[in-house]
Amino acid sequence: MLAQLAITGLLVALFPLTIVWASKDSNKYRKLIAVTLFLTFDLIVFGAFTRLTDSGLGCPDWPGCYGQANPFQAHSEIRAAESLMPTGPVTLVKAWIEMIHRYIAMSVGVLVSSMMVIAWWRRASMRFSPRLPTALFVLVLVQGAFGKWTVTMKLQPIIVTIHLLLALCILSLLVWAWMRETPFESFALPRWLRQISSIAMIVLLLQVALGGWVSTNYAALACHDYPTCNGQLIPELDVQHAYALWRELGKTLDGDFIPHSALVTIHWVHRSFAWVVFIVLGITVALARRSPELKQLANGVGLILFCQFLSGVATIYFSWPLTIAVLHNAGAAALVLLLSMLNYRVRSSAKSIFQ
Incomplete structure (x- = not known):
């Protein structure tokens, strides 16, 4: 075999x-x-x-x-x-x-x-x-x-x-x-782009981990509306059960069935942290676009980021259809790919200026 x-x-x-x-x-x-x-x-x-x-x-x-x-x-x-x-x-x-x-x-x-x-x-x-x-x-x-x-x-x-x-x-x-x-030829870097591009990658990977936690716990439909969650801006949260890491699928640490409030928490934290991702990646895109050598790459990050927002909201309103859900995962991978390219270009440049 x-x-x-x-x-x-x-x-x-x-x-x-x-x-x-x-x-x-x-x-x-x-x-x-x-x-x-x-x-x-x-x-x-x-x-x-x-x-x-x-x-x-x-x-x-x-x-x-x-x-x-x-x-x-x-x-x-x-x-x-x-x-x-x-x-x-x-x-x-x-x-x-x-x-x-x-x-x-x-x-x-x-x-x-x-x-x-x-x-x-x-x-x-x-x-x-x-x-x-x-x-x-x-x-x-x-x-x-x-x-x-x-x-x-x-x-x-x-x-x-x-x-x-x-x-x-x-x-x-x-x-x-x-x-x-x-x-690649060296080029001038906008101020703080080296630092913010690293932060953007860390923030993105954290959001991917939160999204993976949503998917692996089958919490994608725990909130059925947006921007509220089941009619509440901040729903009842159960962090203790939501982020107990070493446990069976669908179970708590004690072996009981995981409560719905924990699934809501998993979903709500992922969608809330998305705003942090949008702010950090948005700043990264804005700074990168100031450099002609990075403008096309930055535009790609911005486009995929916008599509991620649309596909994320669509999964809620259309009750998580398979095609949209797969595209949402593909978008996350595409963002990691493009941000990796951006980080390499930034770090491979031998010249930097502070404007």
Whole structure:
């Protein structure tokens, strides 16, 4: 079974590796990073789709599906489980969604491994040390462990949330690896842009963690209106149960069912902190737009930020439709990607002025 899974991961990775090999780019290593970055972004979005369709336990074991390499081979076990519970968590469709997610993850692992091997093999002639691709390789291994625990620990919220944050860290580091292979000219920086861009990234990652906590606790519909929450500007809050981290899905630390007020708290904190994100990222965009070299990138951050607001509100008024929810998760990943690019450009500039 493990051999079949490994072969499947290699076959899925063969297509992006072929793109790199056939590329006319003179820097094929940079092309490999770009393709890996693209596939990692897709994996994050598909991971959101997997989570939002409740397919995380579509195959209740790991790394295979009922001890098999694919749902075809486990068809009888899946159908037996589906006959007992027709809506899941195990159905044939959900099993395929979960396994496709794992296959893509394995292919990303192959690509990152290739990056590390090439970086060490060519370390004497490369501009940078192989430490970053090595760190990426280690992070991918850790991410794989959290992928396993997501299944074996039955979607425990803290495990799933960390799994999401690690994916975004990998995305950000891939951006950094790709950007440093691309030469840029130095340019003048608006005042305080170095500091505010770092703060913006920290604030964004905190908001992503809060959003992941909403999703993994199934609290997206705890408030059914906006800007009020169930008709209240500040609803009854239950912080103690809402942010008890090490607990089962849907349970309190004592093993009781989590109260609705805790779910409301999780939802309300995420939507309230969004205003902090808008202010900090808005200031970052305004400062970055003052530099011609960063204007296009800043406009992209501003556009995605505005779309995030619309998709966030739409998920409430349209009762969390799947397409909008996936787009909301994709928007968060896009913001991390663009802010990572902005932070790199700011820090790679050799010249800074204070206006």
